[in-house]
Every structure is written in structure tokens, then in C-alpha cells.
Amino acid sequence: MTAPLRNAEAILHCAGCAGRNHGVCGSLSDRTLARVAQRARTISVAANDRLCEEDVSCHHIALVQSGMLRMQSHSLAGRRKITGLVVPGDSIGQIIRGTRDTAIEAVIDTKLCLFEAANFAQLIEQEPELRRALCHQAENWTEKARRLSLLLGAYGPASRLRALLLLAPSIMPWKALPDGGGVLTMLLPRQDIADLIATTQETVSRSLHQFQKDGLIDILNARQFRLNDLEALSEGLEEILHQ
Secondary structure: OOOOOOHHHHHHHHHOOOOOOOHHHHOOOHHHHHHHHHOOEEEEEOOOOEEEOOOOOOOEEEEEEEOOEEEEEEOOOOOEEEEEEEOOOOEEEOOOOOOOOOEEEEOOOEEEEEEEHHHHHHHHHHOHHHHHHHHHHHHHHHHHHHHHHHHHHHOOHHHHHHHHHHHHHHOOOEEEOOOOOEEEEOOOOHHHHHHHOOOOHHHHHHHHHHHHHOOOEEEOOOOEEEEOOHHHHOOOOHHHHOO
């Protein structure tokens, strides 16, 4: 864990951050972001380590510098459900007192700017840009939750997986190819994919191989997929993709 930064250090630190032009951070001027960064400590969270527990109070706020986090909960039967992914530029945590109904874990090795909740609450009072950015993020989270609810309720497992493949390039490594397709590096392991789209690992694997058989994708390895026909992959998913 690092010590808080001085103003000039904060500006340089944020300029090189993967989250600088995204999410909450992307909505802030250099001046405001420097003031925010001065209150932060940088921490690293290893893949699959837990940042916050389910159903307990969380006394910190974090801004994601790099990596990815998953929000998850468990049903009474013990089944895990992933309710959202947190990517560079996003904030995560709890300012209002109470308990979270989701746990937060790292999908891959992740770096965070960590704040004491009380200090972050002071920043919100002092910085109108930060207030607006957080309100905008809350609106985005609401829309993401609505979209996920629609996807899970109105589409079958194979369609949910097609939607995930098409939406993933906005938050995961993507190399566009001249023919209009591209190579996606899927950061989520198979179990995370299954728990995000409410199915099983076996169904995910079976669907991916069917997509390959149909010429929609090529499975390059366990984490990389060449998406060959984006138009065919998106068929019937307009309501999910074009929002």
C-alpha cells in the first residue's frame, strides 16, 4: 500500500492510469482528479482475493486503476450469482451506512485507489465534478442492471452468451481485424461466465463449440476467441446491444 500523493505526483500518477479516461475518473478535470488522488492509497488485489464480504459493512471506497472486479451474491441454495463487473475508472464501495448484499472479488490482478469512506464523503461535498460523476455512474449501473435483468429473463443461455461476446470488447482486450471481425481476450474464467449469464460451465462450453461449428467464432484457446461474423452473432439481440 502506498502513501497518499502530493498534487504534482497525483497528476502524473493519474495521467498514466488505465482508468483515467473512463468512468468516474474520465469525467473529472485534472485539478479535481488530483485533489481526489491526494486522499487515496494505492493497493493491489490478487486474482480471486476478496475486497468486501457479503452482508457486512464496507468502510472504504475504491476507484479501479487497472484489472477487473466482480460483484457477487449467493442464493439460499448456495448458488453464486455475479451481478456486475467493475472496470478501470469505476468506483466501488459504500458511503451510506449499512451492509452490502454483494461481495466484491478480483477477477484478475487489480490495482485500486482506496479511500476511507469518511474522507471520500468529504470530497463529494467539496467537489461538484465528483458528485456529478458519481450520479452519472449510478445511472449507468442502473441501466446495466436493467439490461442484465432483461438478458436473463427474456433470452436463452446461448443468446446470453452471444450477447456477452459482443459486449465484452468494450471492457476486455479486443483486436479488430480488417475483415470486420476481431479477437477477444475473455478475462472471465468459464465459471464466472456461467454465473454471470445464469447457466452452467457445460452449457457455456457446448454453446461455444456450437458457435464454432456454425462459423460464428473460432476458439483460439481457453481465453481467446476470434469473432468471425458479428452480424450473425447479434441476430435477435438488438434490444440488448443497441441501448
